[in-house]
Amino acid sequence: MQKITPLVKMVDIEKNFGAVQALKKVNVEVQPGEILGLLGDNGAGKSTLIKILAGVFPPDAGEIFFEGKQVNFLSPKDARASGIETVHQALSLVNVMSISRNFFLGREPTKKIGPVNLLDRKKMDEECKKAVTGLGVRVRSPHEFVSILSGGERQAISIGRAMHFKVKLLILDEPLTALSVRETKEVLRQVEKAKESGVSVIFITHNVYHVYPVAERFVMLDKGIKIGEVYKKDASPEDIIEIIATGKMPQELKS
Amino acid sequence: MKEVSDNLKTETKGQVLSFSQIRRWPEFGVIIAFIILLTIFSIFSSKFLTLRNITGILTIVSELGIMAIGIAFLMIAGEFDLSVSSVYALSGFLFVTLANKFNSPLAFIITLALAAFIGFCNGIITLRSRIPSFIATLGMMLFLRGTLLAVTGGESVSYKADAIMPSLLTRYIGYGFRPSHIWFLALTLIFSMVLTNTRYGNWVFATGGNKEVARAMGVNVNKVKIINFMLSSLMASLSGCIVISRFNLANASFGTGMELEAIASAVIGGTFLTGGYGTIIGVFFGAFLMGMMRTGLVMMGAPAYWYQAFVGAILIIAATINLKLRRLEM
């Protein structure tokens, strides 16, 4: 349609794990300031696709363009440096570390004392506390170890962290599992807020009803194949469920 | 578990240390043990708390402790290094030989450089082959020790060179104190500072705590591990140079089994065998505890063999307590 450069363009992405073909020639685009819902059953390849984008591992084949330029992320550090922030399904927090140390992991603020750069621990604690409380989670202290937190609290902290840093693309892999109703609302509100500030979001979930109110476009995967792609205006949540269940796009939605 | 700690916390709030604070203060156990042993030894031996004895203990503790700091720093990043005792012996030997031929500062620098290279190899072997570092460095330990014994034929060499490095490392500076005591203290403070108050320290904790997460958060975990392998080797090498400068003699069998004493110091000091957690101050006291037991038992009239038995018992207790603490975290 319009000729704006997509923020992300993944072309013919393939990935195999031994005999398992996790992704087969998958093409996905994300427009600037757009919330994209990425849907599919267990093992569809959703996490694998975004791990490639986040630099966790490289694709076996295919190309990735970010802001129009071809990129080749060798590590998550590269992806992060380009402005891609990810909340992974499982890989988000170190249990035997405090909340604030986790929050700033890889991006610790420092202050110069004499000739050396030391951690600005006061700033870490304060900012961490503010960001997490903003998501409606009460943490007793940023010094608490992550291991004693509940699943929902951990999730909220990973999301709070992703939202805290100014990024261009936010990837959320099943962010609502283990969250309470109140926390779910808060996360969805934050996602919309991120979008309003110009951030693109890839939102992965099993539950169409979670993402339907906030997303404007949906991509469906099944067994490593992209089976469909619809705009919200063209499909109801039930249509999307139908597509995932049957594994193909109905004729009238194809364009 | 969570409710329990919450309750404890509210009950004791503002009065004494809350349970949760103690739990996250891994030096706690070792400092208590340190005070208990100190009391026992001072009661049973009137000579224990003399300046001469204390500085004597400090000398042994410094040499072991410098090695233990390096090992602990690596253990926190989630890897082991058993080759330190061999690096220690090799370094001593190389240092003496090179100093006799050239001069001691040059010998010292070359020795440290070689140690750093050995540490680098340990890291590369562990990461590339994906075998556990416990095995990789066990191999390195046997390889280095065997090579050293074969090359030297078990002969000792004595130090006949200048006094520059020996004076900087270990020659008496008065009242029984030696520079090695200062090195140990300084290195404890530096490593402790790096671990708790720098970005690198945060990466070390994260790498040992969960390497996948650390990587996903942009930490170069392989680099952290290799640097820590190199530091471990460097510290062992420094320790070797200090000992050899004190004895003025190097032998290929020096320091056999010392890697276990160093690991014991680290574990007694609260370092997790599983990585991700520990403190350098704890290691400082852990090494002290070991040195104190060694002299204290002898002064109490026990045969020296009891030292090993005691270390073994304390090690088991310390590791058990560490594990319990870790369970509480879960």
Ligand SMILES: Nc1ncnc2c1ncn2[C@@H]1O[C@H](COP(=O)(O)OP(=O)(O)OP(=O)(O)O)[C@@H](O)[C@H]1O
């Ligand atoms: N590291 C890995 N090694 C081997 N196989 C893997 C690996 N990661 C994923 N797979 C396989 O690839 C396929 C896709 O997995 P992926 O995690 O991407 O699915 P998903 O769509 O995220 O599923 P879920 O909704 O359950 O999270 C699965 O068959 C899975 O078993």
Ligand SMILES: [Mg+2]
């Ligand atoms: Mg997944």
